[in-house]
Amino acid sequence: MNKLLKFLTPPIGAAIFGYGVGLFYDLKPLFVGGSLAFVTLLYCILLTRNPSKPQEKGIFKNVMMKLPVVIVLSVIVWFAAGHFGFPIWWQIEFVAFTFVGLIFFVVLDLKTMQPEKGAARINMRLLGTYGLASVLFITITAQLPQFDPQVEIAKLEKPPVKLSGLAGPEVIAAGRRVFEDNKCFNCHKVFWEGNSDRGPNLGTKQVGLFNEDYLKEQVLDPRIIQSPGFEDPKSIKAMPTYYGDDLSEDELNALVSYLKTMRDPTNVPVEGKLGEQWTWWDDPKIIEEGKVVFEGKEPATEGLNCAVCHGTDGIPIMTGAFDFRNSEGVDSEKFPADERSDKKLKDWPDALWYKRVTQGVPATPMAAWGTMFPHLYLWKAIIYERTFHDPLDQRAAKVAIPPIPTEEEIKRWKDDGLFMDPLL
């Protein structure tokens, strides 16, 4: 009993320590504690094994005996970290760390060295090792991003953003600076840019679709409405509430102008926390809101009523109007061959839906609704229309999360005429 207790003390200690570290850094306490305890337990078991006949191994045998274990461990570590939603760089770092362990254990098992021949040789070796370690350290750290005090001071001394005399792109650029200077990138990614996923990716979520008052409110008082998927107590408290004191009115206006550019006309918005995200296609709440728009009952889109032509139950009322119950339906023949999609409705990409609904079908009652109504609501109407041929409760699988668009793709949107300016 006593022995067992002694045996289990280090793993339990490691678990508590890991859990504490996880809590402190807001990094999956259960995972950190559990894995530390597991590794410690493994070492404890290895240490209690009675050593077989002490026999020194050559370096080749030494490495070969440990490599398979480390490879298996790396694979487990890789997938476990992936499962718990760690970003890819963390996964790589964890695996690199298991390999550092390999070096450590290989060095422990190296053949005993020859006894040193005199103090001079000892000093030479010590100095040599120290020199080599220093060279390695300096070369590696020189590759990492450097901290330049001048740059940091310049950042602090930057004059506050003033908008008078600025317009359009300049205001957006100023807003981007406000976003960078206030460390929003520490918690929010914007498409591919940013440092962590503590808060929603403001690009794939498409915050730019929301109105300016909503965005201001979320920056000044983020506790009022929680972003879907971020309702856990830790996320509720994560976003600082001091931006109201820190930002001048000009800075806030510029920031909102920049946030408004976070839109993606090629994909439906994505919600939720990394690892358990979903798209609006499968969100019952959004489908419900889309129904309200479709049936002409949304105050923000007064005058818009898809149902007048497409029918409340999806049976077209206006002859010629698209029938959303038919999953085999095809793109309008009004488009010239090179602009027409040959895909069946069930396979329509998000971008095609968006383009047709915002830009309409020429010379038909299907107008360019995107020039008249906020696109946020048009996306919602699109989400609802899909349910006529693909009801939510009969979907076999959720619609996959689209890959995050690259900088080049975003540039291409504008050339494709997909990005309507000014976006509402």
Ligand code: HEC
């Ligand atoms: C310490 C982390 C952190 C920082 C720093 C941070 N945020 Fe957030 N933010 C969050 C989290 C977590 C959420 C989601 C929970 C919520 O809605 O409050 C969020 C939500 C938001 C939302 C609402 C999104 C939605 O779905 O409605 C906006 C907009 C936003 N942040 C903008 C900003 C801006 C702009 C900055 C910089 C001035 C910033 N955030 C800085 C963590 C952060």
Ligand code: HEC
């Ligand atoms: C005034 C009547 C009318 C209203 C209102 C209307 N549509 Fe249409 N819609 C049509 C007609 C007619 C067509 C068929 C055009 C054709 O193929 O010639 C159509 C076609 C479509 C198509 C298929 C386009 C294609 O490529 O064939 C989509 C998608 C669509 N509508 C969505 C909507 C949505 C979403 C709304 C509401 C926001 C809406 N429509 C409102 C009349 C209307």
